[in-house]
Amino acid sequence: MTTAITRAIVTGHTRGLGAALAEQLLARDIAVLALSRSRNAALAERYPQTLEEIELDLADPARVAQWIAGDALRRFVDGAQSVLLFNNAGMVQPIGPIETQDAGAIAAAVGLNVATPLMLASAIAAASVTASDRRIAHISSGAARNAYPGWSIYCATKAALDHHARAVALDANRALRICSVAPGVVDTNMQAEIRGSDKEQFPLREKFEDLKRNGQLTSPEQCATQLIDFVLSDAFGQAPVADIRELAQRS
Incomplete structure (x- = not known):
C-alpha cells in the first residue's frame, strides 16, 4: 500500500501508544489529524505542516x-x-467490583472506549468520499476476550469494539477494511495506573507488576511499528x- 496520498486520524496522541503512532505515521510522510483533550x-x-491537532473531550459523545x-x-x-x-484513546477506569463503580465514571468509559470510536468509524466511512x-x-x-475481576467496564467496552468490527465486516464494503487489534501489554501510563490500583479493586495486580519487573512489556514505539505495518499491509481486514503478538509469531 502506497502512502503518498494517505492520511490518518489518531485519537489520544499526546502520550503512550497514541503519541508513538502519530509520530511514526508523520515520519512516514502520512499527514495526521490528531484528536485529544490536549496538544x-x-x-x-517537528511536524508543523503535516500534523493537525483538535482539542476535544473524547469521553463526551455529545x-x-x-x-x-x-x-x-x-x-x-x-x-x-x-x-x-x-x-x-481509551481508559481502564473504573476499576473495582460492580458495587463500587461510580455512574459518571462508567458513562465516561463507555463514551471514550465505545461511543467515540464507533462514531468516528461511521464518520470516516461517510466522509472519505x-x-x-x-x-x-x-x-x-x-x-x-478474557474476563478479569475488577475490570468489568474495561472488558465490556473493549469487547464491544471487537464485536463492532465483526459486524461491520459483514457489511462487505469493498472500500473499507476494519480490524479490532489487541496490541499486547504495552508500557504506558495505563499500565502504571493498573499497577497503582488497590489489590482489593483488582486482584490480578501482581501479575502486571511482574510483567513490568521482568521486562515483559512492549515499548509504545515497538508496538506502534507493528500496528502501522499491519494496518498498511494486504493482510489487514x-x-x-486480531492480536499483534500472534501476528508477530507468524511473520
Whole structure:
C-alpha cells in the first residue's frame, strides 16, 4: 500500500501508544489529524505542516458528535486515496467490583472506549468520499476476550469494539477494511495506573507488576511499528479481530 496520498486520524496522541503512532505515521510522510483533550507540543514543533491537532473531550459523545457534524474531518480527508483511523484513546477506569463503580465514571468509559470510536468509524466511512481504501483499526485488548475481576467496564467496552468490527465486516464494503487489534501489554501510563490500583479493586495486580519487573512489556514505539505495518499491509481486514503478538509469531 502506497502512502503518498494517505492520511490518518489518531485519537489520544499526546502520550503512550497514541503519541508513538502519530509520530511514526508523520515520519512516514502520512499527514495526521490528531484528536485529544490536549496538544502534543513536541510533535507539533517537528511536524508543523503535516500534523493537525483538535482539542476535544473524547469521553463526551455529545461534543464528539458536534465536532463530527462540522467540516474539519471532511476537509482533512478530502482528496486522499487512502484514509486510516486509529481508535487508540481509551481508559481502564473504573476499576473495582460492580458495587463500587461510580455512574459518571462508567458513562465516561463507555463514551471514550465505545461511543467515540464507533462514531468516528461511521464518520470516516461517510466522509472519505474520494478514498477507495479506508482502514479502521480499533485498539482493543486481551481484556476483550478474557474476563478479569475488577475490570468489568474495561472488558465490556473493549469487547464491544471487537464485536463492532465483526459486524461491520459483514457489511462487505469493498472500500473499507476494519480490524479490532489487541496490541499486547504495552508500557504506558495505563499500565502504571493498573499497577497503582488497590489489590482489593483488582486482584490480578501482581501479575502486571511482574510483567513490568521482568521486562515483559512492549515499548509504545515497538508496538506502534507493528500496528502501522499491519494496518498498511494486504493482510489487514482479512479477519475482523486480531492480536499483534500472534501476528508477530507468524511473520
